[in-house]
Amino acid sequence: MSRAFNFSAGPATLPESVLRQAQAQMLEFGDAGASIVELSHRGPEFIGVAQQTEADLRSLLSIPDDYAVLFTAGGATTTQALLPLNFANPGQTVDYVVTGHWGKTALKQARAGVVVNIAASGEADGYRAIPARGGWSLSKDAAYVHITANETIHGVEFRDIPETGDVPLFADFSSSIASEPLDISKFGVIYAGAQKNLGPVGIGVVIVRRDLLAREGQPRADIFDYRKQLEAESMLNTPPSWNWYMLGLTVKWMLDEGGVTEFAIRNARKAAALYDVIDNSGGYFRNEVTAEVRSRMNVPFFLHDEALDKEFLAGAKAAGLIGLKGHRALGGMRASIYNAMPEAGVQALADFMRAFQSGHG
Numbered sequence: 001m002s003r004a005f006n007f008s009a010g011p012a013t014l015p016e017s018v019l020r021q022a023q024a025q026m027l028e029f030g031d032a033g034a035s036i037v038e039l040s041h042r043g044p045e046f047i048g049v050a051q052q053t054e055a056d057l058r059s060l061l062s063i064p065d066d067y068a069v070l071f072t073a074g075g076a077t078t079t080q081a082l083l084p085l086n087f088a089n090p091g092q093t094v095d096y097v098v099t100g101h102w103g104k105t106a107l108k109q110a111r112a113g114v115v116v117n118i119a120a121s122g123e124a125d126g127y128r129a130i131p132a133r134g135g136w137s138l139s140k141d142a143a144y145v146h147i148t149a150n151e152t153i154h155g156v157e158f159r160d161i162p163e164t165g166d167v168p169l170f171a172d173f174s175s176s177i178a179s180e181p182l183d184i185s186k187f188g189v190i191y192a193g194a195q196k197n198l199g200p201v202g203i204g205v206v207i208v209r210r211d212l213l214a215r216e217g218q219p220r221a222d223i224f225d226y227r228k229q230l231e232a233e234s235m236l237n238t239p240p241s242w243n244w245y246m247l248g249l250t251v252k253w254m255l256d257e258g259g260v261t262e263f264a265i266r267n268a269r270k271a272a273a274l275y276d277v278i279d280n281s282g283g284y285f286r287n288e289v290t291a292e293v294r295s296r297m298n299v300p301f302f303l304h305d306e307a308l309d310k311e312f313l314a315g316a317k318a319a320g321l322i323g324l325k326g327h328r329a330l331g332g333m334r335a336s337i338y339n340a341m342p343e344a345g346v347q348a349l350a351d352f353m354r355a356f357q358s359g360h361g
């Protein structure tokens with residue numbers, strides 16, 4: 001068996017050392033006599049895992065003390081639905097800036113109970129750019145402004161944090177959290193599903209400025225109430241303990257590798273290597289996103305002749321490069337190059353693309 005370089009958008013590649021550690025501890029966690037996934041989440045072993053994970057995540061992301069961290073089941077989409085319930089009063093306006101597929105999904109989840117204002121949208125241009133901040137039509141008394149920091153499908157990434165005055169900025173960082181240093185204090189809420197850049201699917205994180213938790217929000221069950229979840233340390237019900245444990249291993253790995261400063265450097269190099277091949281292919285490969293907002297994490301690209309797509313994917317697979325098929329909404333290819341994708345993987349893909357072009361001139 002040999003592991004390929006996996007460019008899947010999510011669930012995505014994990015560090016091999018993390019998988020090996022999980023494998024080694026699958027049957028017995030320490031000397032507990034059982035796997036962590038078989039032990040009570042109220043027991044000392046799992047409580048230890050949970051607390052260490054939060055401490056490591058706080059350290060990795062430099063999360064200020066006035067921000068709470070929640071570990072959530074249900075994925076980023078569920079968080080999208082819970083944001084208006086927790087942070088907007090019935091009938092209050094929420095502002096959404098839509099820069100791709102996931103911004104649109106967030107918008108759909110928010111419709112119930114609140115007034116949704118689309119403050120700006122890149123849809124008319126096929127989401128190839130981010131509408132300039134000056135042109136956004138923000139509401140005066142909005143509960144929050146929501147953006148998608150990195151659009152995983154369209155490959156569009158905010159490179160500056162937009163100013164929203166007194167209205168807190170909420171951001172979906174599912175596919176770019178921990179990819180570079182970030183000033184968390186500029187945000188009201190940052191959330192992410194783990195399966196792109198933080199670990200396995202089945203768990204997510206919500207980082208929320210504590211004062212926002214005092215907001216009344218809308219009538220909701222305890223299980224959907226972030227205040228209640230925080231009081232219960234994200235264990236109002238049985239948490240996805242194995243996923244939480246693996247998230248912890250992944251965060252620890254990132255710290256050991258040098259943290260977000262180091263990943264920012266690696267990620268910039270990896271993205272540059274791929275965009276370079278694309279831009280220097282004389283139109284053989286193309287990426288249509290405005291250069292300044294091209295994603296460092298997800299690189300969508302198209303072959304000049306889509307009849308070659310199948311052959312490209314088959315050749316890539318034979319070369320040990322998998323997960324490159326583009327999202328069905330866009331077609332073409334997409335290379336997701338999260339923190340756990342080694343530079344050697346990106347180099348192998350760049351080499352394969354050049355060789356494919358010269359072989360099919």
Ligand SMILES: *Cc1c(COP(=O)(O)O)cnc(C)c1O
Pocket residue numbers: 010074075076077078102148150151152172173174175193196
């Ligand atoms: C993957 C993704 C989501 C959806 O995540 P789920 O965990 O499947 O709900 C939302 N937003 C972004 C930016 C994503 O990349």
